[in-house]
Amino acid sequence: MSEATPKTPAERLDAFLARAPYAAFIGMRAEMAGDEMxxxxxxxxxxxxxxxxxxxxxxxIGGFMEMTALAQLSASETSxxxxxxxxxxxxxxxxxxxxxxxxxxxxxxxxxxxxNVHVEAWQDNRAHPIAALRGHFLLTGxx
Numbered sequence: 001m002s003e004a005t006p007k008t009p010a011e012r013l014d015a016f017l018a019r020a021p022y023a024a025f026i027g028m029r030a031e032m033a034g035d036e037m038x039x040x041x042x043x044x045x046x047x048x049x050x051x052x053x054x055x056x057x058x059x060x061i062g063g064f065m066e067m068t069a070l071a072q073l074s075a076s077e078t079s080x081x082x083x084x085x086x087x088x089x090x091x092x093x094x095x096x097x098x099x100x101x102x103x104x105x106x107x108x109x110x111x112x113x114x115x116n117v118h119v120e121a122w123q124d125n126r127a128h129p130i131a132a133l134r135g136h137f138l139l140t141g142x143x
Contacts (some may be wrong), residue, residue, distance in 0.1 A: 009035060009075040016074035023067050026060060030071050037075055041066040041101040048098070056096030061121060065090065065133040066101055069117040072105035073137055080138040083115060088135035096130050098121055113139055 010032045017023050017030060026047065030039040041047075041064045066088055073083040103121040110116075119133040120126075140142030 009037075009039045010018065012077065013037060013071055013075040016071050020067060020070070023071070024062060025038060025063060028067055028068075032067070032075060035076070037068075037072050037105065039071060039103045039105075041063070041103070043099050043101075047102050053095070054098040056098070056101065058092055058096075061092070061096050061101070061131050062088070062090045062133065064101065065131060066135065067117040068103040068119050068121075069105045069133065069137065071133050072107060073110070073115055073139070075076060076107060076110070077139070083137040083139055086114070086136040086138050088133055092130075093132065094128065094130040096121075101130070102126070110139070115139055 010099040013030055013032055017028070027042050027044055028039060029042070030037050047056050047060050049060065050054055065128045066085060067068050070083050070085070101121055101123050103119055105117050110120055115137045117137060120129040121131045122129045
C-alpha cells in the first residue's frame with residue numbers, strides 16, 4: 001500500500017526534507033512563498049572545508065544546491081514521481097564564508113520524464129551568487 005501524496009507544495013517540501021538524510025545532516029531548511037522555495041543552509045563548524053580561511057567546503061555547497069533542486073522539483077510535482085539526479089554541473093563563483101547560505105531553484109523545463117533545473121546560491125546578496133548549478137533530473141514513479 002502506498003502512502004498518500006501530500007497535497008500542497010509546502011507539504012510535499014516537508015515530505016522531501018523528512019526523507020532526505022543529507023539535508024538533515026547539513027541542517028538544510030526550506031520554506032515556500034507561493035510557488036517559490038528558498039532553501040537555507042545555516043552555518044555550522046562541521047561545514048568548513050578550510051578552517052584557516054573559514055570557507056565552506058565546495059562539495060557541501062554543491063550538495064546543498066543539488067538538494068535545493070530536488071526539493072523544488074518535489075514541491076512542484078503533483079504526482080507521486082520522485083526526482084533522481086542524472087547529472088549536474090557546478091560553477092563555483094566566490095568562496096562560501098562562515099555564515100548562512102541561501103539558494104533558489106528555477107525549473108527551466110519539466111517534461112514527462114526529464115527536468116532541467118538551474119540553482120543559484122548566495123550569502124549576503126542574491127545578486128552576487130557564490131555558486132550555480134545546472135542539472136538534469138529523472139522524474140520517476142519509483143520511490
